[in-house]
Amino acid sequence: MLCNDAALGEARDGRYPNAAGDPLEIALLRLGAAGGLGRAQLLESAPERREEAFDADVRMMATFHEAGDGFRLAVKGAPEAVIDASTRMLGVDGPEPLDENGRSDWLRRNEALAADGQRVIALAERRGLADPDSAPYEELTLIALVGLEDPPRADVAEAIADCREAGITVIMVTGDQAVTARSIAEAVGLVEGDADTVVHGADM
Known part of the structure; x- marks a missing residue:
């Protein structure tokens, strides 16, 4: 909720017609609102003092707040990056150490x-933290993984089939994890079987 640049605006019949910002960040704010957490209210007790914008190299973003x-x-950020930067995780009774077995468990969940x-x-x-200029991505406490569904439009599979029939090769480029990308590609008929058709950006 705190590490977010989007805004929901006023709710109308359970919807947010004036929501502004990245769709993923809007979805996170809606998740919080459904649980009774509003970012504006949180900022009243924890004013933001610094933002570390999302960095494609570290795949995370951060905000510093008075407390x-x-x-x-x-x-918030890519699961592998955040998990790797965490030394503790939030348990039932508060923060507890996060060892390699714990990291592996979180990666499996991801x-x-x-x-x-x-x-x-x-x-x-x-x-x-004593200083809002502290390094942001070290000794973190892992809180949660959030999964968001963004199903492809109903006409995507048909469009891909039409392209193939016309002799056009279709390639999907995405910032999602490779596993997510493959699942979506299978859902729209872009790939079939067990062929290794996913290429990581680092390998290009």
């Missing part, structure tokens, strides 16, 4: 969500 014990850091075609975002925080 009673110093500054609170809120982070892959399961991604394989279902969901875009997965990891959320983390760090509390008690």
Whole structure:
């Protein structure tokens, strides 16, 4: 909720017609609103003092907020990146150590969500910082994974089939995880079987 640049605006019959910003960030705000959490209200008690914009190299973004014990850091980003930067995770009774077995478990959860075609975002925080200029992506406490569904339009599969019939090769380029990309590609008939058709940007 804190690490977010979108705005919902006023709700009308359970919808937000004036929502502005990235669709993924709007979805996260709607998730919070459904649970009774509003970003504006949170910012009243935790004013934002600095933003570290999303960086494609580290695949995370962060915001620093005033808190009673110093500054609170809120982070969201690609699951692998956030999990790797976390040394603790939020348990039932509060933060607890996050070891390699714990990281592997979180990565498996991420892959399961991604394989279902969901875009997965990891959320983390760090509390008690003395300086809002502190390095943002270290010693984080992992909070949760959030899976968001963005189903392809109903006419995509037919359009791909028409392109193939016309001799046009269709390639999908996306910022999603490879597992998510493959799931969506299979859903629209872009790939079939077990052929290795996903190429990571780092390999290009």
